[in-house]
Amino acid sequence: MEPRETMALLQGQAEIWQHLYRVVDSMALKCAVELRIADIIHSHGGPITLRQIASGIDSPSPHIPYLTRIMRLLVRKSIFTENHHPPDGGETLYGLTQTSRWLLHDAELSLVPMVLMRYHPWQLAPLHHLSHCVKEGGTAFKKAHGCEIWDFASKNPEYNNIFNDAMACTTKIVMAAIVAEYKDGFGCMGSLVDVGGGTGGMIVEIVNAYPHIKGINFDLPHVVAVAPEREGVSHVGGDMFDTIPNADAIFMKWVLHNWSDEHCMKILKNCRKAIPKKGGKVIIVDVVLEKDSNDLFGETPMALDLCMMAYTAGGKERTELEWKKLLEEAGFGGYKIFKIPTLTSIIEAYTE
Template structure:
């Protein structure tokens, strides 16, 4: 029996070693998933299939690409990866003579990648896989050893400074952020219904980009006077929205007086020290008896098993790599930060939406 037990033990050890070996290889090539999907979005493959109205062959897809001589073999290999990852479907039951012609179709996932759909995530995906953003990650190990932000080590300036100097990237980034905001807007408008209904006067969306969120809020609650506050170069490209005034400014210097202030996915871009400065400016801007701050952001759960918990951990690393000390925070960290800034956390509302966003409601102490 002893020799059999030893053999079984060796088999189990070998199986575990092989499993671990495979795990390393899967991590090694994990970037292939992301960049193959980026290529498909860049080529508008989902849009091509959607416009066609039903599944297409590789040659049909290739004929719609903006290229006089597309490489169909290369396209086939990218599609093979994306079918495996359930981005697209493939049907091998179609034949042309004796040849089997695979037909590629859309999935629920690829429907999110259509460029011209209102809830498209394509602009966000192209933004967050931009070479600028990816290359900063190569400086993470140096930042761990030396301190500092990986992006600044890569480019000698902050992400925000570089974005401000490049109008094309700035437009793409703002479009990406607006696209990321779209799926969450209805959840915010409905999830904070009582708060918005009771609000009287002015609501400022700090860091509101091109004003999409504040416009949605004002449309649903027209008694609210909306102000969209962002950097001058950002609001310069913002469209006009009924009931919303665009204001160019700097949240680190001053926030205009308001009855309430809302942030969506802004404070996670910054260190606690930066956030304290912003929140203290908020405290100066709102009534000490009736004012409030509404934070729409991620609440990190390190051991969470939810749909977006892995993505939240990944986003936390993106913030570390590309923003000036940005990070995702646990509920305890949010409460502590607000308390240090002179606010009391009244309520935390979990939203059933993208990235498991929550609404954190706070009032001056």
């Protein structure tokens, strides 16, 4: 075998090893969130020693050697910093990075609920059934849990809360990007329905930023049943496949990617019925998949696409051509895509 071929083969082996153990990286990340390591460091106002981290963990006798090894990996992954030679010659100090700042529990913008949801055994179990789905079709979530995800959430309050908390945290992140980049998008409407709005986190952010808008949070009855009262927002329970409350515009964040094209067609046609024939629009916040993208978020959209395959019956991430075809077949006259500084984009669909 030629030396170049030997080296390429060795490189391939190394990459498979990296793929094999990325799950351990993920579990170490979950561990850091559960132990609140980022919060402990943040509470001290700067880098601290391992023993100071341990003293902040909710345990009478934290195991320091285990913590040392976990921190070593998380430093390697640039989630925390490590200073081996502090100026005073003392112990090694561990600090936050721009990555670990997203792991603060009480921060206004935080990915903690998403970490806890994504790595929960209920969420991981369906991913073990991807090969079964390829062989025989069906939904991985149903193979793992015996029912579809929405039925599981309606029957399992704990899962419902975990899921809602994860959606609420992403709502804040996406809304911050929308407010910064989509400033004129909400200016000319008097009312707005957030379809699949969960507990109302997104619509209240919009209403707070644009107080002239009458906000309607629309979701399944079991979801809005636990939604808190929010000023300027009314909660309406129902089924988007049957009817959607009337408004000047419709807003949907991470809704359509949960459904097949056929289901999306029903939702979008109901959206058209609910908005004015002239001047009405649907604001879709979802991923626009680019196969060869060098985007900051890298391969995350493709991984998210496989999650949609695992958790939903027909859900997927869509390319611009797929969005265009879907909107045209649903009867919309045109569309425009706005890129915003987060994982998703904004797709405006117009009635004329």
